[in-house]
Amino acid sequence: MKIAFTSSGTSWTSLIDPRFGRTEFIVLYDEEKQLISAIDNSHVKNVAHGAGSATAQIVFELNPSVLITGNGPGETASTALKHHHMRIFVDAHDMTLKQAYEQYKNGKLKEV
């Protein structure tokens, strides 16, 4: 299963980025292959408007089964992501990716 995180950095020790649309990075973890990869989202971060839907598009293409983020996604991004059979877990801000992943595994993250 592939899991996507909104992240302020590119490693397991990076903090979850509370933002969805303007997140610094999207980190993808492939559980089968045990591989972690990061996508630089600075291009979207720097658009004046429409960051939510642009990031939703990127996540859509990455095709993860699970998304772990902070406050967001907001209204527009949520609507877009609903068309994808993806489970969305929120309120993971102030956690590292590793902590958020463990919390998710233990069923302690809030799902929307």
Added chain:
Amino acid sequence: MNEIVILSGKGGTGKTSITASLAVLAGNDAVIADCDVDAANMHLLLNPDFGTTIEFFSGELAVINQKQCTRCRKCEDACRFNAIGYADKKMQVIPIDCEGCGYCEIVCPTRAITMSERKSGNVFISNTKAGSKMVHARLDIGAENSGKLVARVKNEARSLAVAGNKAFVIIDGAPGIGCPVVSSLAGANYVLLVTEPTMSGLHDLKRICAVIRKFRIKAGCIINKWDLNEKKTTEIKQFLQNEQIEQLTDIPYDIRFTNAMTKGKTIVEVPSPYRQILHRIWNEIKSQLPK
């Protein structure tokens, strides 16, 4: 470090007056961010020194290389904003009309047009009279606030708070519910709503509450100028109760707010009962933040 965002939905409810008052009460414990950049005015009350200026770029502007231009005027036909015209024997871009869409760049047969990054204003880092740091911005003429600019102001404020080991970032949010407001909410720990008892005050309060609910952020509300329409105030209280948003206090219409403002002061710096009331509100908000 905790982020507190002050929002109103409707403009003119007293949001900035309240924000600046909290900024004075918080003193050096907080970093202040003015994210209401379209009508930035908190600097009038906090007397910042505009210590550091950072240029801000957003969007694009068409630039014509006159040496390559054949004056075929295809760009002029293509531009739906009428931002390119022929004058002084050359094709010229009218910067204020250019939306940066890039259509002219595509139609230009000699590739004389390129899109360049556009300076849209300045971001400032200041010291305020309250002893705190403040991040604020000023837009150039015709430029608009954006989620990008709000994110920039907030990130600067957040970095300053972390570097200075400050407990709070106090953010004056933009009116409305659009992109800049959503951007100001990301990462926030508490939303203070300031509303007024008018039709549009309640209407816009409902809209902003729907956005806050989406982001699952704890919120409290101040009804400002409550005595101007007691019936509407009752309606607002009912709405807040249904939404389970704490009604922190109601403040009557009082000319002392305006009198203080005209002297460049917040209400907590002049004699009135509001210093004590807002002090209580500030402590109440602090007690509700995550430790």
